[in-house]
Amino acid sequence: MSGKSLDNRRVQKFHWMSRFLSGWAIFRQSFLGKIGLTLLALFALMALCSFIPPLVDPMYQPMAGVDPEISTVTGPSTRHWLGTDFMGRDLLSQLLAGARVAFMVGVSAAFMSVFLGTAIGMIAGYMGKFADTLLMRLADIIMVMPALVVLLMLAALFGQLSIWFIVFFIALFRWPGVSRVIRAQTLSLKHRPFIEAARVAGASHLRIIFRHITPNVLPLSFLYMTFQVTSAIIIEAALAFLGFGDPRTISWGMMLQWVWKTGHMFNAPYWLLPPGICISLITLSFYMLGRAMDEVLDPRLRKEGQTD
Amino acid sequence: MALLEVEDLTIGYQSQRGFLKAVEGVSFSLDKGRSLGFVGESGCGKTTLGMALMRLLPPNGRIREGRILFDGQDLLEKTDEEMRQVRWQKMAMIFQTAMNALNPVHRVNDQIAEAILTHNPSLGKQVAYKQVEGLSRLVGLSKHRLRDYPHQYSGGMKQRAIIAMALACQPKLIIADEPTTALDVIVQDQILEEIKNIQKEFDISIIFISHDISIVADVSHDIGIMYAGQLVEYGAREEVFESPMHPYTKALLSSYPTLTGEKAQLMPIPGEAPDLIHPPSGCRFFDRCAGARASCRTNPLVWLEITPTHKVFCYQCGRQCGR
Amino acid sequence: MGNGKQTILELDRIVKRYRTKGFFFGAHGQDVIALNEVFIKILRGEIFGLVGESGSGKTTAGRLIVRLEQPDQGKIYLDGRDITGLKGKASKDYSRRVQMIFQDPYQSLNPLLSVFDTISEPLIIHKIGNAEAREDSVWQAMKSVGLSPPHDFAHRYPHQLSGGQRQRVAIAHAMVLKPEFVVADEPTSMLDASMSAQIFNILLEMRRRLKVTFLFITHSLAAARYLCDRIAVMYKGNLMEIGPAEEVLRNPKHPYTQALMDALPKFVHSGGVKRYETLLQAEREVSGYVGCPFFVRCKVARAPKCSREKPPLKKLDDSHSVACFYAEPGIKTRSGGKA
Incomplete structure (x- = not known):
């Protein structure tokens, strides 16, 4: 008999696979989604490549490596494909390292904020009454606070912030939006007959939350993650550009800050443009990915003639 | 001449798995002032048929074959613009979800008056509002409630308002798709009475679509039974009820509980309806039919006329009659 | 009828009000009385029909019995014991004895759980048997509602089933705990006639074989006549008429x-x-x-x-x-x- 249980588990896995595949089929019909995914693949490749330059020559170390023969800004050459900055550091390796940091900051901050937002939204929606009021007012308070200004004040107070502190802080400021959506979804699920059927069957609150509600809100959480990544990257870039980034890591925002600070804003396009374009494109690609996922999850957004 | 003549209509939907033939080879005709009811279970194509007659199929739906002659004109050859003129002016539809068809932010009388004015702009505003009052009396809506908003109406009143709107341009044909499904029995009864009265008074033709055979029988002169996209039996309601021929009709009739007579065991129809993307050859009811023989699969089905007004689409019935 | 029979469930002068919200600033709205001093005794082993139009309070009565809601006044007794204030374990034990079949099978199944998982869920909640025994119970429940062969259906998901099949899964989900009392809330109002007949016959068969008592909630007099031993007609939360089904309808x-x-x-x-x-x-x-x-x-x-x-x-x-x-x-x- 246990064979059948194993069988059941396998079928379950298969079911998730087939859900994924049918979602993928819709995703593929979305033009935006395809562009977004291609761009993201390129950035991911960049992030992976960022491990190579330091191995080739310590000169290409993005932060510490300085070309011994160059001590000023230079344009692209065969030795430095994108040129060097004012200290003779290789711009390409900086750009590659920036991709890694952007992914790290974006994904981890988004993950944390979505995790917080989902948990809080589900608790508020499911428990209702006092907990709901309390948590949602808290969300309101945080939502009206300008995250960037608060971060600037903190940076001014405590000096240089480490990159992980920044990530943590972005997450802390970005969960309310997610929690509102998840709360609404939980509220609508809570009164669906299948939840009531579980209650009638004697299921505990924990069981209802984990077995019946969580799996039904998770797709929405994932969707929000892509949008959260976008905003996390922008906040980090803005902070770094204003000079409150973590000085031990390199990010695109920081590269822009150096261009600005050393006064090469308008005479070294090979230095200014790559990080600027990268920031725009990576946020755009995550956004397009999110839009395409939105279409997968919400049939109303699909164009006519598309079927599932 | 018949008001509406449908010949060999085949309608389908393009889906990812293939072309789904929702309606296949349906032919019927409807005279002026008569009413025709289509009965069938969900997925039998009755709603698709109604939508196709109005040319209101969803984007992935297509009319593959056949002709729809309405008032002497072929509806399938009309452009979208011409069709818009035909709809409402000559034919109107009362939908299944009609209650949601009222605009929540306008007063009911404004909405009905607008329906009149859009199709008859030469009428003055005052004349239109006068007509609204007349219509409301006809469908049993209180004059004093006309200036209300839809959310102040009960389900039955909304349905009456919708019927008034459908009547606004004095159509020749009304297609009513499950107009009373969401209503309580008493309200349903009143609405059905209303529909019958209106039909008599204006000599309108009605196509009535429902899954509930008792409701259809109440308002229709003729009844068509549909199964898996095909018409399987067609006839005057007395004939269909008193001497049903097709095994599906018989099974359908005996699966309804009754209020009178002996309490008989209900006979559910075993199995499920066939897949319409790959329909079986021969009779579609074969798998669920108690009287099916192997020959039902192979022999081509033909319509068998039992009386001039009663015909059936079944091979076995033909054999039993010795033809 | 029924003098010799034992009462299993009793609604004792139940009152349930719903508060409607008033306008902003205005005094808050009128209370809507869903149930007004309803008194019903249901006998063991019978199918009791609750007939009424929408808004008659019939569904509310069912929801009170399975404790999805609490009455404002009055008591509900199961086998003579008041169940209105049950908490914790007592409440969980109650859910083993009293189950519900919901109206809309398109809504009452979790779309992410397979048929097998849906039906075994109550057994896991109540920690009944080991995995093997649970599996046997699930197969049995599936067979009893006519989902056979069970293996063909066990691994399907709700969206792969027809409405009638879904409702049978929902019935199996309710029956797998072998309850004594089942509330069936318009179980066929979303189904076609041929499917309804199947569901009716399944319920009758359950009653015959398992001696389950049913509260059958419906708006259809004919369905009530077919299934029920006794019926109560409700209107706006009030009991209007109660008696043997055949007698009341004739x-x-x-x-x-x-x-x-x-x-x-x-x-x-x-x-x-x-x-x-x-x-x-x-x-x-x-x-x-x-x-x-x-x-x-x-x-x-x-x-x-x-x-x-x-x-x-x-x-x-x-x-x-x-x-x-x-x-x-x-x-x-x-x-x-x-x-």
Whole structure:
């Protein structure tokens, strides 16, 4: 008999696979989604490549490596494909390292904020009454606070912030939006007959939350993650550009800050443009990915003639 | 001449798995002032048929074959613009979800008056509002409630308002798709009475679509039974009820509980309806039919006329009659 | 009927109100009374029908019994024990004995759980048996609702099933705990006729084999006649008439029940169904909830008495009671004289 249980588990896995595949089929019909995914693949490749330059020559170390023969800004050459900055550091390796940091900051901050937002939204929606009021007012308070200004004040107070502190802080400021959506979804699920059927069957609150509600809100959480990544990257870039980034890591925002600070804003396009374009494109690609996922999850957004 | 003549209509939907033939080879005709009811279970194509007659199929739906002659004109050859003129002016539809068809932010009388004015702009505003009052009396809506908003109406009143709107341009044909499904029995009864009265008074033709055979029988002169996209039996309601021929009709009739007579065991129809993307050859009811023989699969089905007004689409019935 | 039989469930003068929200600043809205002092005794092993239109409170009664909601007044007894305040383990034990089948099978199954997982869920919740025993119970439950061979269905998901199949899964989900009492809330209103007949027969079979008691909630008089031993007719939260199904439907005494009979589609139900011609009145003006709830539309009602006083349930004979001042025992009633 246990064979059948194993069988059941396998079928379950298969079911998730087939859900994924049918979602993928819709995703593929979305033009935006395809562009977004291609761009993201390129950035991911960049992030992976960022491990190579330091191995080739310590000169290409993005932060510490300085070309011994160059001590000023230079344009692209065969030795430095994108040129060097004012200290003779290789711009390409900086750009590659920036991709890694952007992914790290974006994904981890988004993950944390979505995790917080989902948990809080589900608790508020499911428990209702006092907990709901309390948590949602808290969300309101945080939502009206300008995250960037608060971060600037903190940076001014405590000096240089480490990159992980920044990530943590972005997450802390970005969960309310997610929690509102998840709360609404939980509220609508809570009164669906299948939840009531579980209650009638004697299921505990924990069981209802984990077995019946969580799996039904998770797709929405994932969707929000892509949008959260976008905003996390922008906040980090803005902070770094204003000079409150973590000085031990390199990010695109920081590269822009150096261009600005050393006064090469308008005479070294090979230095200014790559990080600027990268920031725009990576946020755009995550956004397009999110839009395409939105279409997968919400049939109303699909164009006519598309079927599932 | 018949008001509406449908010949060999085949309608389908393009889906990812293939072309789904929702309606296949349906032919019927409807005279002026008569009413025709289509009965069938969900997925039998009755709603698709109604939508196709109005040319209101969803984007992935297509009319593959056949002709729809309405008032002497072929509806399938009309452009979208011409069709818009035909709809409402000559034919109107009362939908299944009609209650949601009222605009929540306008007063009911404004909405009905607008329906009149859009199709008859030469009428003055005052004349239109006068007509609204007349219509409301006809469908049993209180004059004093006309200036209300839809959310102040009960389900039955909304349905009456919708019927008034459908009547606004004095159509020749009304297609009513499950107009009373969401209503309580008493309200349903009143609405059905209303529909019958209106039909008599204006000599309108009605196509009535429902899954509930008792409701259809109440308002229709003729009844068509549909199964898996095909018409399987067609006839005057007395004939269909008193001497049903097709095994599906018989099974359908005996699966309804009754209020009178002996309490008989209900006979559910075993199995499920066939897949319409790959329909079986021969009779579609074969798998669920108690009287099916192997020959039902192979022999081509033909319509068998039992009386001039009663015909059936079944091979076995033909054999039993010795033809 | 039923004098020798034991009561399994009793609703004792149950009142349930819903508060409607008023406008912003305005005084808060009127309470809607969903159930007004409803008193019902359901006997062990019977199928009891609760018949009424939407808004009659019939679904609320079912939800109170399975404790999805709490009554504002009154008590509910199962086997003589009050269950209105149960908590924790007692509440969980109660859910083993009393289950519910929901109206809409498209909504009552979790779309992410397979048929097998859905049906085994209650067994896991109540920690019944080991994995193997649970599997056996699931197969059995599936067979008993006609999902056979079970292996063909066990690994399907709700969206791969027809409406009738879904409802059978929902029934198996309710029956797998072997409850004594099941509330069936319009289990066939979303299904086609041929499917409804299957569901009816499954319920009858369950009652025969497992001796389950059912509360069958429906708006269809014909379905109530087919399934039920006794029925109660409800209107706006009030019990209007209660008695053996056959008796109530053949010889309805309350003007409201008669109006329901009159509203049946004429052609099919013409033979043998008496017409009571209880033409419903345009609504009369009344204030508050004092009088007979049906007064506003009743043809028989007389002004001072019916509008001021709520008629109590009056026993016409052993088993047939009617809440109408003018109902008399025997065939002839004031309203239905000239049928």
